[in-house]
Amino acid sequence: MSLSPQTPGLLIAAPASGTGKTTVMLGLLAALRERGLQVQPFKNGPDYIDPAFHRAASGRWSFNLDTWAMPEAMLDGMLAVAEGADLVLAEGSMGLFDGVAAPGATGNGASADLAARMGWPVVLVIDASGQAQTAAAVALGLARFRPEVTVAGVILNRIASPRHEALVRTGMAEAGITVLGVLPKRAGIAMPERHLGLVQAEEQPALQALIAEAAALMREGVDLDALLAAATTGAKSAPEQKIIPPGQRIALARDAAFSFVYPHLLHGWRAAGAEVLPFSPLGDEAPDPLADVCWLPGGYPELHGATLAQADRFRNGLRAFAETKPVHGECGGYMAMGEAIVDKDGNRHRMAGLLGLVTSFEKRKMHLGYRCATLAQTIPGHAAGSLLRGHEFHYSTILSQPDAQLANVTDATGAPVEETGSTRLQPGGGLSTGTFFHLIAPAP
Structure with a gap:
């Protein structure tokens, strides 16, 4: 078409x-x-x-x-x-x-x-x-x-x-x-x-x-x-390019705290035959255990820290899912996969603990710009060694990031970026990964 x-x-x-x-x-x-x-x-x-x-x-x-x-x-x-x-x-x-x-x-x-x-x-x-x-x-x-x-x-x-x-x-x-x-x-x-x-x-x-x-x-x-x-x-016309979905059945966090996913990705996943299964962490819902992969998009988890900290069904369900299946988070979703988020008032809120990441909004520091990432580890839909293009925009500061580096990341000029993402293999074999940048497209 x-x-x-x-x-x-x-x-x-x-x-x-x-x-x-x-x-x-x-x-x-x-x-x-x-x-x-x-x-x-x-x-x-x-x-x-x-x-x-x-x-x-x-x-x-x-x-x-x-x-x-x-x-x-x-x-x-x-x-x-x-x-x-x-x-x-x-x-x-x-x-x-x-x-x-x-x-x-x-x-x-x-x-x-x-x-x-x-x-x-x-x-x-x-x-x-x-x-x-x-x-x-x-x-x-x-x-x-x-x-x-x-x-x-x-x-x-x-x-x-x-x-x-x-x-x-x-x-x-x-x-x-x-x-x-x-x-x-x-x-x-x-x-x-x-x-x-x-x-x-x-x-x-x-x-x-x-x-x-x-x-x-x-x-x-x-x-x-x-x-x-x-x-x-316009003179431009081309067949719609296929987008590889992260799985056949995708459990997607979707509510006021997790909503920053690019529409072209959702459209591409569905066009490729994938089924998107939304769930609400704020509503204390867990990912569908029958899904192949869980995707936590960005958003505003720092504004809902107390609610997420008390969402035991979500946290326990996500941890059970992650034991054997891949979970990937972008920006806010990545932060929610970590140990804790410190809000702007200095209050520490427990998160899912799939990664050791601890982030803070107590002292705001803007991180903004395009990102190129060469993956050191597979993420859902993209193999290790893939070059991805995306965009980063947040005000969080990393307090702790003990896990393995996910990717080599640079800005639009090729300068290295400290926020490399994280990866951790769970005891049951599931792979948890996260990035601060939002994926837009793989490089040609």
Whole structure:
């Protein structure tokens, strides 16, 4: 299955983070859905929170597209999920041209790389607060920076008054930049934030009301017909690349503490015929003993330390499972496999004890960036010696890491990273492994 060449696309981007891209993206998805259009959302880069919001607004699963981590065949093959859609709408990350210094599998991870590869014109969300005609200089600079990146127009955000709008429009007209929409300041639909960025979609009790308000804002302020007319077809089309699942039956931790798993992995596992069996550690549920493997994704276990420490059925069930079967954890899941987590107040909470890892959030230290890992030990789905690409983002500090090193890990520039992951063989022969990075794709 591949993307029809008749499916047009756009990429929503901005000069920087914090301009209102996500609000605009959600509002457009919902407003176009109200028109009866099927819109396939994507997210540039390794963000694992925005796709859940996209799904709530569009009614379709949203997937990450990452030019640094994904090889060409995987990147192009991911477009197969847009089969039957009327429009592709991708949300950029950070500023339009912001990526890592060293290129990766297909590019440097910038939104511009994705737009150029897929042939999608860019709609810029310009935060015009605190400026007037100067906003046009910013837009013009972005439009001319790379010839292979086409800027279709701008949506002006946080416009304070009709006079402010007139001044900004004047500048855009002089620069030859099309204005596709004008949005007033409206703090009521600002997305709440947490220490790892936006809160998760399932944690936002008024999510549908927020999306409805954002859609109304787009209907009032954006020329949706002009926006649709600006979309163009991309030339890329490829068969969907197969993803090797970690097992035939996968017990997957899934709740507010463990939810950071990339949608393309779940989609790929299921497409390969694997069965995903979710369970909730916070609900004191154990992994299905009939599963072949247990996968603990990242999330916020440090916010639920006391609950997890008291979840005896989960802990005992996980330990029994791990005796003879593989268990793998990523970031928060890795921490939950360890001996303990120390929360921000200095309270120590007992974890599963499959690994000796002890982590602390008492003194926050940010760990952020792409990761390359050469496995020294097998993990579910990937043999020793495999080269994997992923992304790490957390604020924990390692207090103890006594187990064997899982991998040699470097950042995007090739510099060594101390967080190497851990591996331990259990007495019954089961293998427990964990990493701080979230797997995106194997290297070609």
